Amino acid sequence: MDVPDTRRIVLLGKTGAGKSSLANTIFGEEVFALNHTLNSETKQCQAKTKAINGKKVTLIDNPGFFDPGRSEEDMKPELLKCFTECAPGPHAFLIVLKVEKFTEHEKAVVKQMCEHFSEDALTHATIVFTHGDQLPEEMKIEEYIRESDCLSDLVKKCGGRCHIVDNKYWKNNQQDEYRSNNFQVTMLLNTIEKIVTEKDGGYFTNEKLQAVESEIQKEEERIRRSSVNMPQEDIRHTAKSNVCKKQVEKASWTWKNGFVGLAVITGLLATVTAVLMKVLYYQKQK
Structure with a gap:
């Protein structure tokens, strides 16, 4: 049975996008293991739960879809674990992108998300940009997005929802509220709550997730x-x-x-x- 005060959030993005670091930024502590190698960020699906503002938040961090050292069969156990951890379905997806050129790799991440879940998953998704220090001075992320037709189209499909963090440099920024992880995480969590409210407290699900939940x-x-x-x-x-x-x-x-x-x-x-x-x-x- 689903617990009303639990939020299940799935993080998706290519290898090196900063998913694990973002998860730690959201939790405000080093909960997720980081693997700082040239070819890999997270080799295995990780799921951690912590209480935030009176609600249990479960973050499910997934391996990069485009790790050149992993085959489809090698990835399958991690995808199955992701489905199990977020069953009966996630309340939100965080599509994690770097502040950099939106390439075919990023497009493929979104394509695979829709293949594994469905196009409807985007109605529960929020774009989260990392490496905020790369954002030009005085520019907000909405302005940056408007410079790319592909990004603009993706954000529109996600209901216009987008946020930005910098897991390294924005930890204790007191001078600029916008360039503060505390501010951005608060706004992100508010966005997730808004998604849940708009869905009448519901979450994204499909036949696969329902079948997994039945087995559980x-x-x-x-x-x-x-x-x-x-x-x-x-x-x-x-x-x-x-x-x-x-x-x-x-x-x-x-x-x-x-x-x-x-x-x-x-x-x-x-x-x-x-x-x-x-x-x-x-x-x-x-």
């Missing part, structure tokens, strides 16, 4: 019967972990079967080809 609830009931004294929060956490593990195993087994099937077909084709070659050879000999 069945697992919760099983755990509840076997562990009578376990707190509900622990039951929920254990149920999600178990369901995620089962889904990953199922996906892995499906992929392996598909691979084996492909190998069998390939082997049969090779055998048939060899037989045909022999037949043609003997016909020529005659």
